[in-house]
Amino acid sequence: MQLKCQLCGAVDEVTVWSHEYESQKRAPNTPYICPRCRDRIQVEAREQQKPRGH
Numbered sequence: 871m872q873l874k875c876q877l878c879g880a881v882d883e884v885t886v887w888s889h890e891y892e893s894q895k896r897a898p899n900t901p902y903i904c905p906r907c908r909d910r911i912q913v914e915a916r917e918q919q920k921p922r923g924h
């Protein structure tokens with residue numbers, strides 16, 4: 871199954887036993903985010919949680 875990342879537009883081949891496939895099956899309207907963008911989002915979220923200068 872091929873899923874297109876909603877952020878960068880990359881198309882990933884997702885295997886039927888993967889977590890991504892399961893969540894798409896359960897909620898087909900959920901936008902797919904590729905692992906690379908997911909990593910980036912997590913890093914950005916962590917950056918935003920850092921206390922701003924003193």
Ligand SMILES: [Zn+2]
Pocket residue numbers: 875876877878879880903904905906907908
């Ligand atoms: Zn992406």
